[in-house]
Amino acid sequence: MIKLFKNLQPYRWTIGLVLVLIFLQSLSELYLPTLMADIVDKGIVTGDNGYIWRIGGLMLLVTAASGLFSIFASYHSSKISAGFGRIMRGKTFAHVESFSLQEFDKLGTASLITRTTNDITQVQQVLLMMMRMMVSAPMMCIGGIIMAFSKDPALALVIVCVMPVLALTIYLIARKAIPLFKSMQTKIDKLNLVLRENLTGVRVIRAFNRIEHEKKRFDEANLDLTDTAVRANKIMAAMMPMMMLIMNFTSIAIIWFGGGRISTGHMQVGDLMAFLQYAMQIMFSLIMVSMMFVMVPRASASAVRINQVLDTVPEILDRPAAKVAAKRGGHVVFDNVTFSYPGAEKPAVSNISFEVKPGEITAIIGGTGSGKSTLLSLIARFYDIDSGSLKVDGIDVRDITQESLRSKIGFVQQKAVLFTGTVRDNIGYGKEDASDEEIRHAAEIAQATSFIAEKQEGYEAIISQGGANLSGGQRQRLSIARALVRRPEIYVFDDSFSALDYKTDANLRAALKQETTDSSVIIVAQRVSTIMDADRIIVLDEGEVAGIGTHRQLMETSNVYREIVSSQLAEGEIA
Template structure:
């Protein structure tokens, strides 16, 4: 997964990667050549007292060192450019993919996990890419070149390298193999911490209202402790790597000095050769350490790459048509034809055999008990989810054959939980119509009964809005969401229990203001309050995902016991007031 992901996204940066390989190759060769020159200074310059030779070789060493430094800097620049660019591209594709998901796919992964995968997981892969761009070239050349050059300057000392390098490599392989499951557990614990934290921040009012702070602290502490424990398990293995490398390196150095001294006394090895051998051993061990550091990062990055790929390879259940069609008729008409929706793995469908129609210029209301499938029914029209059987037809064309952008541009949706984005009142209104003028915004706010409280705000349309609209009340948030839908003047209005937070007076004024605006449009309202939909042209009653009654208010009172029960329960409450 990791290699495939990096190969896919680094392909666009082939020129930068070519430059990295070439520059690192030159820099590493330069570094390998320096100990040989140093040995020549010792054996041919100092031993013979030849000052000119020492100066000449020293100047060569200085020039080679300068080339090494410049190549290393340039290589790091191009490597960072490639890996950071790849990270940017991965985040972009993740965001685009998540943007195509329906509620089913978002629910499958969960919002906290999707956030973690787009940020933390990508960062881990990106960090590995930065290191790999340099280490994957430097380490092999340094290791192999160090062995070759070491054999060249002191072949009789090669036995030490033949023993030390496999021992070091094997030790690192064992430690890294044990780290892989630990990194996978860490990423899962990070998801859990993000999920708990997001719930607590989003639901802070509920937590305080029910005095559940102690419970939530314990819940976060448990998730935090699990993450800490997983990180400690991996950390212990990471902490073990440096001592292992240090011990093996030091033992190798002792062996070379001891054996080299013995060979020098026998006249088989010169002092400069021993010095060069020590330098090459250090370079070899450094190469192994670099490779080990990269290998240490690889398991975590591999887990992250697997999680990223899961998202990128997940196809949305709302698949755009390969050959899109246009509206065959009035785009303000909606028809359900034996529509059914079934969540994967659920025993019973949420909606079953739904057949109904709504025409332009009419208001259709949908009522029913909690869990009857009202919101799911509305979500099928703009293709937020797709039917699992049957069809939904808008403007005479199956919604699955329409371009999603064309379909949704004809719809004004006010969701059950109205959401406002961080920004201002004006920027939120322009989500409905990007080129809306201030006059159009004020007109929409007036219709939605929101103009008065917006005028009372310190900056009017430029008043800042917090993420989710937490700086305004629930009723104000609903009215702003209604204004956002009204401003685009769509052919179809979908109100999903959008008047629940309004008092009866504001509700009545808002519905009266909406009538002339929606006169030629198709209006579908999901509501719990009977007074909101009593004048609807058609009322659809849902129960357990099935239509159990269709008609006007008066007709349903006589023909549908479910509707009569809903009306009687609300009338008794209203009369008691």
Template sequence: MKKIFAELKMFRLQLLCVFVSVAAGVGATLGLPTYLSDIVNKGIAGKDMNYILHTGLIMLGIAILGMVCNITTGFFASRIALGLGKNVRSKVFKKVEYFSQAEIDTFSTASLITRTNNDITQVQNFMVMFLRIILTAPIMCVVGILLAYSKNPKMSSILVVSMPVMIFIISLIGRRAMPLSRKMQSKIDRINLIMREKLSGIRVIRAFGTEDYEEKRFDTANKDLMNNAVKMMHAMSLLGPSLILVLNLTVVGLLWRAGQGIRTEPVMPGDILAIIQYVMQIMMSVTMLSMIFVMYPRCAASADRICQVLDTDNSIKNPEQPRQSAGQKGCLTFRDVSFYFPGAKEPAVSHVSFEAKPGETTAVIGSTGSGKTALVGLIPRFYDVQEGEVLVDGVNVKDYDLKDLRRKIGYVPQKALLFKGTIAENIRFGDDSANDERVREAAAIAQSTDFIEDKPDGFDSQIAQGGSNVSGGQRQRLAIARAIVRKPEIYVFDDSFSALDFKTDSALRQALAAETGAATVVIVAQRVSTIMNADRIIVMDEGKVMGMGTHRELLKTCETYQEIVRSQLSEEEMSA
């Protein structure tokens, strides 16, 4: 919570306003019983109507002042809490934006979403209550006790008994409720995880008919969350009635003490009313504080989860003194590169070396899990190598500013992802300065013009979140257009032609060849036909390079490549 409270420094002026309004509001609230006592003791007892009216008007003014102060406190407390939430949410978003895949895998996507939304909302809600109560309750409690004792010390001594009883009840219930409160966020995490998996994998669930299993899985998590919440609510439901009982018994005790002193030290009726009101305000302030203590564990758990994200050290960092390339453009070099996924014992990429120059196409092929995607993911620094080095234009990728490095690369991922917005906006995502002509040119090279123009709004047609309203092949072509539009020095296509038919694949590669003539092209592919004309083919198996050369060279020297080719091409196609 320290890091969260430290964010309040940005709201010093608003905090000052809250403090002033709280102090004035508490003063107004605690001033009313004194005037009420005077009306009873002097106005009513003396039958002085003018005094009653005059004092009543003063009380009305004080009540209005208290109302204005409470509204002001609520306004500034809300502004501070919402501003705090906005700032923390922005920090979390910016932090996650630069996470490597390793950090994202550590937290899980569902958990990061929960931390960014639900956890920060919990902190916001607590902060509103905290700012209103943490100042109000202690002042009201201390000043109320002093005023009650000033009226009649003997009557007010009943608080010596009732206050410890209240504190005991609050601590007893809090001990039960606090652990349950801490568990709430992890159980909400579980709900979000299941929901996200269900929504993203709905087609697979329907295809295999596992709806009943998923419903049971969700119901189990949902019931677990409900049971935890019910237990917490049961504990909390005892708090209000218990405190009201203590409050009523305290009032009875006050009247009993007043009755005992009638013969020896008579107490004025107005003083009895004032002391009862002070005692009620004191005990209500303790009750409000108890709510803060019960809410705190859940807020603290949320704050800890937020701070875990903010305190996570990015494994992919910008160097303190970034370097720039010295004139070269598009040169890519792997020097004895080995890479292990976090926690893995075996390397995903083992001792890989090659050099790709502008105007050349380097293809990577291999079976599933052979390390192809891991290999090309090292170029834009999605991961860092543990051994060897990756050079772009003669400079180690670790020595580049990340933005400068990635500006040189046009990357098309294995799973084409589109964003909510228009088709033009999705293509322009690769280069926001691209004009309409360049967007259309990129779409034409990616063989996307036909299906875009078939849509009623053309390039202004809306794309749903994730590109769910276009086919897999159309998504891939738009993702390719997005890379083309930025005119990078290095193109990286990670199995980006898998959803295309052979005719479109052939046309696209032909158009790409003209566009990427001066650039370095790296293609990961499953289909041999996609890479047959590459200048260099790297054959991978279990993270190792099994062969490297042209198509014809590998047919003679690499057994692994021969097996792949035989499984896809006929004898005539192989010899063509």
């Protein structure tokens, strides 16, 4: 957690101010019992009303000053903790954005969400408590002990005897509660995972009538977290009655022994009253410390999880000598490329060699799991190859900065992903400074103008989260328009026409051919009709190249391709 607190550097002077304010507040509160003792011993006992009014007025001023110190300290400490939370969320989010897909696979999306929100909130709350309690509690405890000894050293031995009992009670309670608070964070992860799966997969759940099953899954995760929280809070609930019991017995002991010392003339009534208040201040400061002992381990567990994210070094980084890719047209060459996913038993693709030339359409086809999408991920360097070489415009992709490499690519993935906002925002996502004319042109090529025109707001129509208010084909067309608007050197379509009807598919490919005359186009498709006119077709089978050529060439040379074609097209269409 200390490692995270290094991010408080911008607030170092404000933290110093808070410490000074808390110190002054503590001094004020420690001074009040002494003033009260003076009123009793020198004012009430002697009947000096003037002295009572003067010291009473002073007590009011000290109380007001203490209140002001407390208000300003609370304001600034809240500002610091909120600012710290903002810094940490921003830093964590920015670092997660640099992750490759391997880090997302390893840490998990649900866990990353929990770490960026709940875990940072836990540390933020403890920081607020630390600035208030962890500073004031030791001051009040040490100050109270000093003032108690100054009033009556002999009676102060009562406090000395009670403190080990209090400390032992705190230790026994904290030892049982701390592991439970730590485990709660992991169980929040689990609950978040189940909830996220339910919300994103709600259509599948309803389609298969699995609502009761999912309710049961959520209830199990929810009950597990609730049981742990209840057990932890039951233990914590025992702390306050125990503390109050010890405090009350301490008060009885102080009054008992203090009364004897008053009767023998070793102590005055006002001093005994002040002594009681100092004893209570010491006890309450120890209770505050005990609360910190419970909160800090939970926050420490959260801090470990946050540091785990921040300390994760992305597998894919720009090399020190990485270059900015020049605009040359998007010539892609796979030379004996092999790649395995982390932990996989065998390579996803093996010994892949082919070439993608500007001005040509290269298609990739194959069965499910043959490695089609994997090849596209390698071009964008979402993963790094194990062996061989993958070059774009004659330069190994690992020697090009990721930003400049991806700026050359217009990527349309298999599952269309849209963002909350307008139609214009989603198309313009591909090019930040895209003009209205460029956005309209991209939509026209992507065959999206027809359904956009049907919307009352047109390009200003709101797209809900994930494009839930659009059909699958409409989402795909907007995703294609998003790639077209940036006019990249390499167009990558990962089965991006699957939700389109045959007429729209044909119109889109015809318009696309005119638009991409100077660019490289790579299309992964399941439909043979989509790729029959491609300049080059790569056939994949179980991660290996089973044939390369045009449609006619492959029909003569590739058994795998002929099987795919015959399963989709009639005799007349094949000819």
